[in-house]
Amino acid sequence: MTNPRGRPQQRLAIVYRPISDFKPDPTNARQHSQKQIVKLAQSIELFGFNVPIAVDTELNIISGHGRLEACRKLGITEVPTLCLDHLSPAQRRAFMIADNRLTELAQWDDRLLAQQLKDLSLAGLDFSLEVTGFDMGEIDLRIASLDEPPERDDDPADALPELPAGPPLSKEGDVWLLGRHRVLCGNALDAAAFAVTLGAERAAMVFTDPPYNVPIDGHASGLGAIHHRPFTMASGEMDSTQFTAFLGPDIPQPCVIQPRRLAPLCLHGLAACRRAAGGWSRRLWRAEKHLRLGQGQ
Known part of the structure; x- marks a missing residue:
């Protein structure tokens, strides 16, 4: 042999x-x-x-x-x-x-495993099923999963609609209703846009990350290996007064956020924050010493 x-x-x-x-x-x-x-x-x-x-x-x-x-x-x-x-x-x-x-490197066929565990559980064993290495909690969950319909590879809900051949239909001022969510096609610098989006409701939390008014091209480059495009606005061209005015709509106002709620802000404009923070009872600051772009920050 x-x-x-x-x-x-x-x-x-x-x-x-x-x-x-x-x-x-x-x-x-x-x-x-x-x-x-x-x-x-x-x-x-x-x-x-x-x-x-x-x-x-x-x-x-x-x-x-x-x-x-x-x-x-x-x-x-x-x-x-x-x-x-x-x-x-x-x-x-x-x-x-x-x-x-x-x-x-092997995998379980979850339904076959669950069926075998169920069959054993109904066989009147004189020993515990935990001798298989599975805890009873996991055994119960696997057996219970047999009552759930198996996943379908061709679920119609997973099908994506074809993209229209014509130009985009959305225009400034449109509000898209996505279940409980509302998405506005508008200008974030326009305070009225928030009223259109929220209506009579107020946000429980606001997270905003406007530009920092610092140069990007040639400054945030990963030692020359990476080049980022500058922002359309507030990319180092504004003075302090202009930048403070620019940030105004990005600071959550009482008409936008509920009282006693969290509003994380990612920005460098302390003056704009102080101006908008008159009614805030708590302020927590995090000082960034270096400009960093990307998901690793």
């Missing part, structure tokens, strides 16, 4: 050995929690020791560190072993990793 590489296939023999003879490998990267060892012990106690421990000729453990700890917990003194003397030292180390890692 040969393996796929044409080499003679090693015939493995099971030999029972005292667990006191084994030498756990200190370089084993797989860590076993006490919870897992308890579950392994429960499995061995119910099903028996069905997976031999793999060792080398010096009885160093290659595979089975967790099972060995479970045996010690159960008071088992002798277990079946397989001697992998056909592996080189490098192959033994690689197999130790592969034996743990390759099982992680």
